[in-house]
Amino acid sequence: xxxxxxxxxxxxxxxxxxxxxxxxxxxxxxxxxxxxxxxxxxxxxxxxxxxxxxxxxxxxxxxxxxxxxxxxxxxxxxxxxxxxxxxxxxxxxxxxxxxxxxxxxxxxxxxxxxxxxxxxxxxxxxxxxxxxxxxxxxxxxxxxxxxxxx
Amino acid sequence: xxxxxxxxxxxxxxxxxxxxxxxxxxxxxxxxxxxxxxxxxxxxxxxxxxxxxxxxxxxxxxxxxxxxxxxxxxxxxxxxxxxxxxxxxxxxxxxxxxxxxxxxxxxxxxxxxxxxxxxxxxxxxxxxxxxxxxxxxxxxxxxxxxxxxxxxxxxxxxxxxxxxxxxxxxxxxxxxxxxxxxxxxxxxxxxxxxxxxxxxxxxxxxxxxxxxxxxxxxxxxxxxxxxxxxxxxxxxxxxxxxxxxxxxxxxxxxxxxxxxxxxxxxxxxxxxxxxxxxxxxxxxxxxxxxxxxxxxxxxxxxxxxxxxxxxxxxxxxxxxxxxxxxxxxxxxxxxxxxxxxxxxxxxxxxxxxxxxxxxxxxxxxxxxxxxxxxxxxxxxxxxxxxxxxxxxxxxxxxxxxxxxxxxxxxxxxxxxxxxxxxxxxxxxxxxxxxxxxx
Numbered sequence: 297x298x299x300x301x302x303x304x305x306x307x308x309x310x311x312x313x314x315x316x317x318x319x320x321x322x323x324x325x326x327x328x329x330x331x332x333x334x335x336x337x338x339x340x341x342x343x344x345x346x347x348x349x350x351x352x353x354x355x356x357x358x359x360x361x362x363x364x365x366x367x368x369x370x371x372x373x374x375x376x377x378x379x380x381x382x383x384x385x386x387x388x389x390x391x392x393x394x395x396x397x398x399x400x401x402x403x404x405x406x407x408x409x410x411x412x413x414x415x416x417x418x419x420x421x422x423x424x425x426x427x428x429x430x431x432x433x434x435x436x437x438x439x440x441x442x443x444x445x446x
Numbered sequence: 447x448x449x450x451x452x453x454x455x456x457x458x459x460x461x462x463x464x465x466x467x468x469x470x471x472x473x474x475x476x477x478x479x480x481x482x483x484x485x486x487x488x489x490x491x492x493x494x495x496x497x498x499x500x501x502x503x504x505x506x507x508x509x510x511x512x513x514x515x516x517x518x519x520x521x522x523x524x525x526x527x528x529x530x531x532x533x534x535x536x537x538x539x540x541x542x543x544x545x546x547x548x549x550x551x552x553x554x555x556x557x558x559x560x561x562x563x564x565x566x567x568x569x570x571x572x573x574x575x576x577x578x579x580x581x582x583x584x585x586x587x588x589x590x591x592x593x594x595x596x597x598x599x600x601x602x603x604x605x606x607x608x609x610x611x612x613x614x615x616x617x618x619x620x621x622x623x624x625x626x627x628x629x630x631x632x633x634x635x636x637x638x639x640x641x642x643x644x645x646x647x648x649x650x651x652x653x654x655x656x657x658x659x660x661x662x663x664x665x666x667x668x669x670x671x672x673x674x675x676x677x678x679x680x681x682x683x684x685x686x687x688x689x690x691x692x693x694x695x696x697x698x699x700x701x702x703x704x705x706x707x708x709x710x711x712x713x714x715x716x717x718x719x720x721x722x723x724x725x726x727x728x729x730x731x732x733x734x735x736x737x738x739x740x741x742x743x744x745x746x747x748x749x750x751x752x753x754x755x756x757x758x759x760x761x762x763x764x765x766x767x768x769x770x771x772x773x774x775x776x777x778x779x780x781x782x783x784x785x786x787x788x789x790x791x792x793x794x795x796x797x798x799x800x801x802x803x804x805x806x807x808x809x810x811x812x813x814x815x816x817x818x819x820x821x822x823x824x825x826x827x828x829x830x831x832x833x834x835x836x837x838x839x840x841x842x843x844x845x846x847x848x849x850x851x852x853x854x855x856x857x858x859x860x861x862x863x864x865x866x867x868x869x870x871x872x873x874x875x876x877x878x879x880x881x882x883x884x
């Protein structure tokens with residue numbers, strides 16, 4: 297065997313070994329390459345906020361990242377972000393605060409590679425609570441952005 | 447001494463338009479003043495067989511009691527029930543410590559109208575203070591009663607009454623999981639509500655035009671906030687703002703020619719002024735923060751608004767062209783939705799104290815913040831056109847109700863509707879001017 301042939305064989309061997317050692321997650325066309333954890337997070341369509349705040353928590357960020365990955369995979373999809381507040385404080389201020397929450401989520405979607413023209417935001421202020429009681433547990437559920445994909 | 451009786455001719459206009467509506471509301475005085483002028487109100491005599499649809503004297507008595515400035519003397523203490531001037535015996539009224547006396551009579555005229563006559567006396571001076579005859583249609587009898595209350599209030603306190611004004615508010619009912627929102631207008635005592643708008647989507651922020659003929663409001667009927675204006679005379683409405691983002695917080699200028707509002711079409715909520723004639727928009731605020739809830743000063747020179755530019759919502763004042771911004775509130779971490787008293791000396795606003803949201807008055811001369819209420823979720827305060835009461839929304843046993851408090855905080859009452867949530871009250875501007883010959 298010539299020296300050239302040995303080199304070729306060695307190269308093939310290396311390639312072969314490398315091929316066997318590839319243990320990454322297979323690209324699943326149906327999930328668009330999302331991790332299992334991200335697929336699970338897609339069930340979460342609400343992210344929550346502290347009082348008078350539009351800061352996105354790390355928990356919320358993971359949910360938004362999953363939806364953004366899903367958006368990147370599904371080119372035709374668009375997302376509507378609905379900002380909501382709890383009943384405390386004034387209605388018009390809350391209308392503004394709800395918009396600020398929706399925009400904070402929209403900004404993160406854009407930063408994660410989702411084109412701006414695929415994102416719409418709307419604020420409902422405190423007008424559409426999901427929990428109707430007047431206590432902290434209800435308020436916590438109502439301070440939210442709803443992520444609605446189409 | 448001349449005891450004259452004047453003929454009061456009133457331009458009914460809008461009041462005549464309101465259909466007879468079911469009284470679905472009662473008012474409960476939850477805190478009353480210990481001091482009020484004792485006034486004896488004698489039930490009005492009824493001449494003839496026809497009975498009127500409304501008890502005029504009872505409406506007047508309820509009005510005056512609600513104001514907190516009067517303490518009607520219980521009828522059981524009366525030593526007589528005069529209806530005619532010559533039957534009034536002042537010493538009988540002095541004996542039961544009444545300081546003022548109101549008598550009257552009513553009768554149906556051949557043309558179907560009602561004639562209502564009243565006389566108001568100062569018991570201690572033994573002198574007539576006012577006397578008028580009204581000739582009105584039957585459906586205007588309650589309005590007539592409110593006019594009488596206004597005359598009594600003005601003669602005895604020296605300040606105009608606000609009983610002939612109206613209130614606008616939003617109700618929310620839920621039937622089989624479907625929401626129905628209604629923007630309604632009623633008399634100042636909550637009587638005779640008329641629905642102006644009905645929608646399956648939220649309605650909010652009703653704002654009266656200075657002539658009381660139109661309401662601007664925010665509707666979500668197209669799944670996002672847009673500002674409309676609607677005539678109360680013919681029901682015609684127009685969409686004033688449908689820009690990208692928020693369209694909200696409408697407020698008419700005192701001359702009725704402009705509308706301040708909040709738009710976020712440039713990215714975040716800013717205050718704009720729309721000129722009605724040209725539809726031209728002028729942006730007044732330029733700030734990364736939330737700027738919203740504009741309200742004009744009575745002289746039209748300033749606009750106050752809520753901004754969180756310092757981190758939390760507080761009240762600011764600027765010139766009507768957007769210049770010279772000054773912060774007005776410093777006490778507490780949340781002050782919002784301010785509006786001026788008619789004299790421009792005070793503001794009413796929502797102020798957080800601990801975890802609770804109360805109605806407060808800010809005295810502009812000394813920056814003193816006076817908290818008027820002690821319930822936890824109070825909002826949407828607006829002054830009566832005479833500045834003596836504040837109407838607001840609060841919560842009782844889990845439901846939204848309207849309430850009012852005297853501007854000194856002494857008298858409070860809750861308006862109880864039969865069903866549904868009631869919110870977003872707005873008190874109409876000044877009463878319709880009285881035109882009368884004396």
